Amino acid sequence: xxxxxxxxxEKLNQEPFRKNYNLITFDSLESVQLLQLLNDVLGEIxxxxxxxxxxELPEQTGKRMLSLLGILKYKPPGTVSDLSAxxxxxxxxSKPVIHPVLHWLLQRTNELKKRAYLARFLVKLEVPAEFLQxxxxxxxxxxxxxxxxxFKNLHKECEQLKTSGLxxxxxxxxxxxxxxxxxxxxxxxxxxxxxxxxxxxxQRMLEIARQLRLEKEREESLAQQKQEQKNQLFHAExxxxxxxxxxxxxxxxxxxxxxxxxMKKLEEEMNFNSYLVTExxxxxxxxxxxxxxxxxxxVSEPAMSQSDLSVIEIxxxxxxxxxxxxxxKRMMKxxxxxxxxxxxRQQASIIARKKEAKAEELQAAREELSGTERQMLHKTSQxxxxxxxxxxxxxxxxxxxxxxxxxxxxxxxxxxxxxEITAEYGILQRTEELLKQRHxxxxxQLQAIEDKKGISGYSYTQEELERVSAVKSEMDEMKGRxxxxxxxxxxxxxxxxxxxxxxLAPVIxxxxxxxxxxxxxxxxxxxxxxxxxxxxxGLESNRSTLEQEVKGLLEECAQEESNxxxxxxxxxxxxxxLERAKEEMKAYVSPxxxxxxxxxxxxxxxxxxxxxxxGKKLREKQKVVRESHGPNMKQMKMWQDFEQLMECKRECFxxxxxxxxxxxxxxxxGKDRLVL
Numbered sequence: 001x002x003x004x005x006x007x008x009x010e011k012l013n014q015e016p017f018r019k020n021y022n023l024i025t026f027d028s029l030e031s032v033q034l035l036q037l038l039n040d041v042l043g044e045i046x047x048x049x050x051x052x053x054x055x056e057l058p059e060q061t062g063k064r065m066l067s068l069l070g071i072l073k074y075k076p077p078g079t080v081s082d083l084s085a086x087x088x089x090x091x092x093x094s095k096p097v098i099h100p101v102l103h104w105l106l107q108r109t110n111e112l113k114k115r116a117y118l119a120r121f122l123v124k125l126e127v128p129a130e131f132l133q134x135x136x137x138x139x140x141x142x143x144x145x146x147x148x149x150x151f152k153n154l155h156k157e158c159e160q161l162k163t164s165g166l167x168x169x170x171x172x173x174x175x176x177x178x179x180x181x182x183x184x185x186x187x188x189x190x191x192x193x194x195x196x197x198x199x200x201x202x203q204r205m206l207e208i209a210r211q212l213r214l215e216k217e218r219e220e221s222l223a224q225q226k227q228e229q230k231n232q233l234f235h236a237e238x239x240x241x242x243x244x245x246x247x248x249x250x251x252x253x254x255x256x257x258x259x260x261x262x263m264k265k266l267e268e269e270m271n272f273n274s275y276l277v278t279e280x281x282x283x284x285x286x287x288x289x290x291x292x293x294x295x296x297x298x299v300s301e302p303a304m305s306q307s308d309l310s311v312i313e314i315x316x317x318x319x320x321x322x323x324x325x326x327x328x329k330r331m332m333k334x335x336x337x338x339x340x341x342x343x344x345r346q347q348a349s350i351i352a353r354k355k356e357a358k359a360e361e362l363q364a365a366r367e368e369l370s371g372t373e374r375q376m377l378h379k380t381s382q383x384x385x386x387x388x389x390x391x392x393x394x395x396x397x398x399x400x401x402x403x404x405x406x407x408x409x410x411x412x413x414x415x416x417x418x419x420e421i422t423a424e425y426g427i428l429q430r431t432e433e434l435l436k437q438r439h440x441x442x443x444x445q446l447q448a449i450e451d452k453k454g455i456s457g458y459s460y461t462q463e464e465l466e467r468v469s470a471v472k473s474e475m476d477e478m479k480g481r482x483x484x485x486x487x488x489x490x491x492x493x494x495x496x497x498x499x500x501x502x503x504l505a506p507v508i509x510x511x512x513x514x515x516x517x518x519x520x521x522x523x524x525x526x527x528x529x530x531x532x533x534x535x536x537x538g539l540e541s542n543r544s545t546l547e548q549e550v551k552g553l554l555e556e557c558a559q560e561e562s563n564x565x566x567x568x569x570x571x572x573x574x575x576x577x578l579e580r581a582k583e584e585m586k587a588y589v590s591p592x593x594x595x596x597x598x599x600x601x602x603x604x605x606x607x608x609x610x611x612x613x614x615g616k617k618l619r620e621k622q623k624v625v626r627e628s629h630g631p632n633m634k635q636m637k638m639w640q641d642f643e644q645l646m647e648c649k650r651e652c653f654x655x656x657x658x659x660x661x662x663x664x665x666x667x668x669x670g671k672d673r674l675v676l
Contacts, residue, residue: 004103011106012037016044031093035061038098041105042068046116062091071119072112074104121151208490245380272362280359 009026012019017040029037036053042065043050049068053061066087076086089097105112125144131137196202587599 004099008099008102008106017041034095034098035093038065038102038105041102045072045105045109045112058091062087065090068116069101071123072105072115074101118155122148124148205486205490208493209486211493212489242377242380272359275355275359276363280356 005023005026009021009023011017012021012026019037032053039049039051039053039061046068049064056064076083086097088094090101127137127141132141196206199205584600588601
């Protein structure tokens with residue numbers, strides 16, 4: 001707590017608060033001063049909250065602070081009761097409530113400023129559903145949501161630009177470079193204008209060139225649209241081919257099938273799904289829940305040492321041993337060895353385990369099949385995108401292979417031609433190198449001769465003059481061709497413009513008449529629409545009232561029908577009970593002893609007497625067992641001792657027989673040695 005207060009004091013003494021507090025002065029602040037301090041921190045985060053709390057009621061202050069803390073996603077500690085205490089403490093200015101809030105706010109001031117700024121534009125206003133039925137309100141709400149989405153995108157772009165790493169110095173250098181390029185372009189345009197002004201009809205030619213540029217741009221846009229439409233057509237054809245392929249596969253799958261086989265498949269699938277839903281999945285879910293519960297319990301417990309784990313393992317082994325003993329006792333008591341139920345239970349458990357294993361195998365096979373089908377569709381789509389057609393099969397594949405073979409032979413021929421051309425190119429390259437070497441030697445000899453005669457550089461100057469003259473002649477020819485082309489283009493464009501005007505003149509006249517009729521029809525349509533809207537509104541209101549009335553009457557009818565059925569059922573039950581009571585009274589009052597025996601009262605009386613007699617016999621048997629229990633236990637102990645005594649005598653007798661047999665063998669061996 002002291003570290004928390006120390007942190008709050010340090011932050012409050014810094015910019016922009018500058019409170020000059022120490023631990024004593026901060027701890028001695030009253031509740032109103034603490035609330036004002038919290039309000040100042042909130043005002044720094046959101047300027048709308050920079051107010052004096054003495055000018056508003058405490059409830060308003062608490063409500064305003066709670067709303068801002070909710071927007072900033074502050075989570076008070078504790079449960080719901082603690083939350084109510086937190087609200088009360090925030091209104092009264094309690095230190096245990098204010099100090100954690102200040103510590104949380106001062107830890108992340110910049111982040112909370114950003115969150116408060118975004119909340120001004122992203123906290124959505126909830127409009128009631130009945131107001132949204134109005135078209136104007138719905139349109140405004142839609143525009144509001146679109147503007148909110150646009151603000152989100154712009155804010156993301158702004159953040160990306162801030163974190164993109166572009167510095168202002170680089171941007172300034174780019175701007176200055178672009179301004180220099182702009183000045184150079186302006187100067188170049190001015191020079192070109194001065195050169196063009198000397199040409200006759202330059203304004204007309206410029207206008208025609210501008211129209212030509214616009215037409216070229218239009219042609220490019222039309223070509224781009226054409227390419228986009230071609231791409232769309234190509235993708236649509238691909239989708240059509242995939243759909244046709246799927247349809248063909250489905251037809252192949254359905255050709256040999258019959259309604260009985262389809263019904264059998266559906267029944268098998270339904271049985272399998274019902275088994276999964278009713279038996280397998282609930283068991284797995286229960287096991288997962290149990291394991292999750294035990295894992296949660298293990299996580300919640302403190303850490304254990306190795307000795308604790310060994311003790312737990314010993315306890316587990318003891319409990320397992322006790323469980324096994326109890327199971328054996330239960331089997332010996334209720335399930336004898338010669339009972340057939342144990343065998344049937346074992347067979348049922350084996351069949352259930354096999355069923356679960358087969359269900360898991362079937363589910364795994366289905367998942368593998370679905371994955372393989374998805375992979376096949378993906379590979380088919382990739383092949384179609386690469387090849388532009390569907391996967392070939394049968395005769396088409398053979399035709400395609402033959403085509404590839406012919407292309408392979410053609411490729412080999414072209415490859416031989418390329419090899420010959422490459423060899424010839426190597427020879428020509430070597431010839432070029434030899435000629436260059438001879439040219440360099442001749443140039444050196446020529447330069448030496450020029451140096452001797454005193455006219456060094458004459459040949460180079462002559463070559464430069466010839467090159468410049470050739471370039472000049474080419475430029476003159478190009479200018480002449482350009483002017484001729486421009487004049488011809490101007491003539492063609494004028495002719496085309498005249499043709500278009502002549503062809504469009506009747507269309508323009510018809511268009512004017514159609515515009516007048518369109519205006520008249522539009523006015524008539526508006527009037528009819530107003531009448532239709534008013535009539536539709538009245539009919540809609542009448543329809544809604546009638547629907548409500550019908551709905552109420554249907555509900556009332558259903559309620560009355562359910563009451564009627566319930567009363568009939570109750571009536572029938574009471575009649576049956578009354579008939580049974582009458583029959584019982586007749587049987588009980590009847591003088592015939594056979595009918596009396598059939599009465600339920602007589603039957604229960606006989607059963608009670610039988611049970612009482614059975615209880616008396618069992619109590620007498622219990623008494624006899626208790627009386628003979630002690631002597632029987634003594635007799636059993638004596639028999640056990642007698643059994644041990646006889647066992648001991650048997651062992652002694654066996655030992656004595658073994659010793660006498662060994663002695664006889666030794667004596668016979670001694671006699672044999674004496675004889676030898």
